Amino acid sequence: MDIENEAEELASALGADKTEVKRDLENLVSYSVPLEEAKQSLRRKYGDGDGASGGAEPESKDIADVDTDDSSVTITGRLLTVGKRSIRYQGADHTIFEGEIADDSGKRSYTAWEDFGLGAGQTIRAGNAGVREWEGEAELNFGESTSIETLSETLDVAYPVGGEADLIDLEPGDRGITVEVQVLECESKVIDGRDGETEILSGVLGDETTRLPFTDWDPHPSIEESNSVRIEDTYVREFRGAPSINVSEFSTVTPLSRTVEPNQDAPSMSVREAIGAGGMFDVELTGNVIEVRDGSGLIERCPECGRVTQNDQCRSHGQVEGVPDLRTKAILDDGTGTVTAILDDGITADIYGGDVADAQEHARDAMDMTVVAEAIAETIVGREYRVRGTLSIDEYGANLNASTFAEAADNPADRASTLLAEVEQ
Ligand SMILES: [Zn+2]
Numbered sequence: 137m138d139i140e141n142e143a144e145e146l147a148s149a150l151g152a153d154k155t156e157v158k159r160d161l162e163n164l165v166s167y168s169v170p171l172e173e174a175k176q177s178l179r180r181k182y183g184d185g186d187g188a189s190g191g192a193e194p195e196s197k198d199i200a201d202v203d204t205d206d207s208s209v210t211i212t213g214r215l216l217t218v219g220k221r222s223i224r225y226q227g228a229d230h231t232i233f234e235g236e237i238a239d240d241s242g243k244r245s246y247t248a249w250e251d252f253g254l255g256a257g258q259t260i261r262a263g264n265a266g267v268r269e270w271e272g273e274a275e276l277n278f279g280e281s282t283s284i285e286t287l288s289e290t291l292d293v294a295y296p297v298g299g300e301a302d303l304i305d306l307e308p309g310d311r312g313i314t315v316e317v318q319v320l321e322c323e324s325k326v327i328d329g330r331d332g333e334t335e336i337l338s339g340v341l342g343d344e345t346t347r348l349p350f351t352d353w354d355p356h357p358s359i360e361e362s363n364s365v366r367i368e369d370t371y372v373r374e375f376r377g378a379p380s381i382n383v384s385e386f387s388t389v390t391p392l393s394r395t396v397e398p399n400q401d402a403p404s405m406s407v408r409e410a411i412g413a414g415g416m417f418d419v420e421l422t423g424n425v426i427e428v429r430d431g432s433g434l435i436e437r438c439p440e441c442g443r444v445t446q447n448d449q450c451r452s453h454g455q456v457e458g459v460p461d462l463r464t465k466a467i468l469d470d471g472t473g474t475v476t477a478i479l480d481d482g483i484t485a486d487i488y489g490g491d492v493a494d495a496q497e498h499a500r501d502a503m504d505m506t507v508v509a510e511a512i513a514e515t516i517v518g519r520e521y522r523v524r525g526t527l528s529i530d531e532y533g534a535n536l537n538a539s540t541f542a543e544a545a546d547n548p549a550d551r552a553s554t555l556l557a558e559v560e561q
Pocket of ligand 1: 442443450
C-alpha cells in the first residue's frame with residue numbers, strides 16, 4: 137500500500153483532512169520514521185475519531201506472526217470463510233461469525249462477536265483485534281473495540297476462498313463450509329437440547345471423495361435420503377474421533393439438479409497414515425491379526441446401557457443381569473502400526489461359526505466362557521485381513537469399529553504359493 141492510500145484510510149478513520157494527513161505522513165516517512173509509528177503519531181495529533189478503540193491502535197502484524205502473547209493486533213487480510221453460528225453465553229443467545237482469514241504470510245482462525253457484515257472473499261483491515269489462545273493456536277477476535285474496514289483492493293492469497301470443500305478434506309474446526317453431497321442415510325431423532333426436546337436429523341452424507349456423518353440441528357426438508365443437495369454454511373466438529381458435518385439454522389440447503397455419485401470405496405491406507413489423520417469415519421486397513429484381546433468372544437452387556445459387564449456389574453448401573461453377546465477385539469498390525477479392530481456380533485458369529493446360543497452351549501459344555509474367544513483366536517490370529525470401518529482415537533488407543541472384515545485376497549500364504557509356483561515353472 138502506498139502513502140496516498142495509507143493517508144486516505146487514516147484521514148477517513150480520523151475524520152481529518154486528507155491533504156493535511158498526507159503531507160504529515162509523507163514528512164514523517166521522509167525522516168525515516170517507520171510507517172506504523174508515523175501513523176500512530178498522527179492518530180495522537182488528530183485525535184482518534186473512533187472512541188471505541190480507546191486510543192492508539194496496536195501494531196500491524198502479518199497474520200502468521202500473530203502470537204498468543206499478543207493481546208491485540210492490527211491485521212489486513214482476505215476472509216476465506218465466514219460461518220454464522222448461534223451460541224449461548226451467560227444465558228443469552230448470541231450470533232457469532234467464524235472462519236479463517238489469510239494474507240501473504242499464512243492463515244488464521246477468527247471469531248467475530250458482532251455483525252460486521254463480513255463476507256467470504258472480502259479484504260478487510262481489522263484494527264485492534266483481540267488475540268486468544270484456541271487449541272494451542274492464536275485466534276483473532278473481532279469485538280466491540282475492533283474497527284473493521286473493508287478495503288476496495290483484493291488481496292491475493294494462496295488459499296481457496298469461499299469454503300467450498302470435498303468431504304475428504306474436512307477437519308474438525310472448519311467453519312463456513314459449503315458441500316455438495318448425496319444424503320445416504322437420514323433419520324429423525326428427538327433429543328433433550330438446550331431448549332428442551334428438539335427434533336434433529338442425523339445420518340451420513342457422501343460425495344465423490346468419501347462419506348461423513350452429519351447432524352442437522354434445525355431440520356431442513358430437502359435433507360432426505362437419496363437427495364443430492366448443496367449445503368452452504370456448515371461447520372465441522374469431531375464426533376467419536378472423526379469429522380462430522382453440522383447443519384444449523386443458518387445453513388442454506390438447495391436441491392441439486394445433478395446427482396452426486398458418492399464414492400462407495402473407503403480410502404485405503406496404512407495404519408500409521410490413518411492414525412496420523414486423527415480418526416476417520418470410513419477407512420480400509422489391511423494387516424495381520426496378531427492377537428485377540430481380553431473382552432472378546434462370549435461377553436455380557438448391561439440391559440440398560442449396553443456396556444460390557446464384569447461379573448454382572450455395570451459401571452453405571454451396578455448389579456444387573458447381563459445379556460449375552462458376541463464381540464471380537466482383534467489387534468491388527470500392518471507393519472506401520474497397530475489398531476484394535478472391534479468386530480460386532482454378526483461378524484464375530486461368522487468367524488466363530490455359530491451364534492450367541494451356540495457360544496453359550498459351547499461355554500457350558502467346557503464350563504469356561506473363554507473357550508469362545510480361544511476358538512475365534514485360532515481362526516483369525518496369524519492371518520491377513522482387510523478391515524473397513526470407523527477409526528477413532530482416544531486415550532486408550534486406536535479403535536477401528538468394523539463394518540466389514542474380510543480375509544485379504546492376496547494373503548502372504550497365497551503370495552508365497554504363487555511365488556513358489558512361478559519358481560517351479
Ligand atoms: Zn449399564
